[in-house]
Amino acid sequence: MLMPNERSEAIKLLAKTYQNIHLQYNGNPNPAVELLTYGHKGFANFTDVELLRALQTFAKKSNSYEAQQFISSIAMDKFVLE
Numbered sequence: 001m002l003m004p005n006e007r008s009e010a011i012k013l014l015a016k017t018y019q020n021i022h023l024q025y026n027g028n029p030n031p032a033v034e035l036l037t038y039g040h041k042g043f044a045n046f047t048d049v050e051l052l053r054a055l056q057t058f059a060k061k062s063n064s065y066e067a068q069q070f071i072s073s074i075a076m077d078k079f080v081l082e
Contacts, residue, residue: 001048011043
């Protein structure tokens with residue numbers, strides 16, 4: 001469903017956004033982002049459908065330009081391919 005580059009971009013976007021909103025981490029952000037990305041039940045373990053659902057929910061509830069742009073580009077690619 002998702003291309004590998006789209007999948008990695010979605011994971012990075014979710015991890016970065018979750019860390020910025022929910023974790024007020026004042027030190028080096030890499031351990032928190034790595035845990036969100038690769039940890040047990042991290043974003044890397046999500047299926048493509050779960051990633052898209054999480055991004056859609058996030059884009060609806062926030063005004064994140066990056067998330068909305070990513071979802072619209074995925075939707076446009078899938079529409080053109082079909």
